[in-house]
Amino acid sequence: MSDTQSIHPAxxxxxxxxxxxxxxxxxxIAGLDGTGLLFYRQAxxxxxxFRVxxxxxxxxxxxxxxxxxxxxRHLNDAVPDGTPAIVVGESFGGALAMSFALAHPDxxxxxxILNSFSRITPKLKLYAAITAASLVPWSTxxxxxxxxxxxLHSSHTHRDEISRFLLLTRATTRHGYINRLRILTHYDLRRHLKEIRVPTLFLAADEDHLIPSVEQATYMSARVPNAAMRVLHGHGHGCFLAPDLDLDEILKEWGNR
Structure with missing residues (x-):
């Protein structure tokens, strides 16, 4: 069955x-691209x-x-009986997933949480990225x-997966990308990490060149009460596309979920 055939809209x-x-x-929950399309391999x-x-x-x-x-809203549509879900957040999506956990732990x-952060520093990096995204032609x-x-990717990710990544991220809009960067200028979860009470697994790629994922995961897992951490050795920031990363197996190993 093809990916298109196996997916049906909510x-x-x-x-x-x-x-x-x-x-x-x-x-x-997607990263800055915002498309939700880059989870295709793990889905x-x-x-x-699972109902993914x-x-x-x-x-x-x-x-x-x-x-x-x-x-x-999407959980209400897809899971009308309110069954609690496993929430997976990647990068920016990890920030959103943790914010969701604080607001709706039930x-x-x-x-x-994959390759994410409790805040972005220095904020000058965010403002510079906003300025660049606003001024340069979006096609660049x-x-x-x-x-x-x-x-961006794990060094052993196949070129076909990277080509598909480049194709799917064309759906990212300038407007959405800039707005999500602006949201991060106000984001700082450090004081609230201790309030996340749900079982949490922090995944961190040790070859992430975009953010210091291992450092951030170490910091967050030490402060979230019911947390575990796993370092993904030999992986880069966008490692959900790597051939040897199977989130289903990771979930089974983590408490038989």
Missing amino acids: SHHPEQCHVQGEGPPLIY RLLAHR ITFRLRDDALSMDALVSEVV RIRALV MRIARRLTASR
């Missing part, structure tokens, strides 16, 4: 949300025992609270992604 928002597989719910591996939910982040959201409300069975983002692919 009932109320077919243009934004897709559900694949049957079983306990698992929802993926295929997980769908044999992926969705597009709202481009017009101006606050983390607005995006938290979007997660609630909706979460477990939390998985595709060129930049192609040129930086070796630093």
Whole structure:
């Protein structure tokens, strides 16, 4: 069965949300690209025992609270009986997933945070990125992604997966990308980490050249009460596309989830 055939849209928002597989719910929250499309490989591996939910982040959201409300909306549509879900957040999506966990712990069975952070420092980096994204032709983002692919992905990720990444990220809009960067200028979860009470697994790639993932995961896992941490050796920031990373197996090893 092809990826297209195995994915069916959620009932109320077919243009934004897709559900694949049957079983306990698992929802993926995307990074800065916001498309929700880059989970395709892991969704295929997980769908044999989970109802995998992926969705597009709202481009017009101006606050983390607005995006938290979007997660609630998609969960309500895809899981109308309110069954708690495993929530997987990647990079920016990890920041959103932790914010969601603080606001709605009753909706979460477990939390998985990949290559994320409690804040971004220095903020000058964010403002510089906002300025660059505002001024340069948006088509240059595709060129930049192609040129930086070796630093963004795990070194052994197949070129076909990287080509697919480049194709799928064309769906990222300037408006959404800039708004998500602006949201991060106000984001600082350090004081609230101790309030995250759901079981949490921090995954950190040791060859992440985008953010100091291992350092951040070490900091966060030491402060979240019910947390574990796993270093993904030999992996880069976008490691969900790597051939040897199987989130389903990681979940089984972590408490038989």
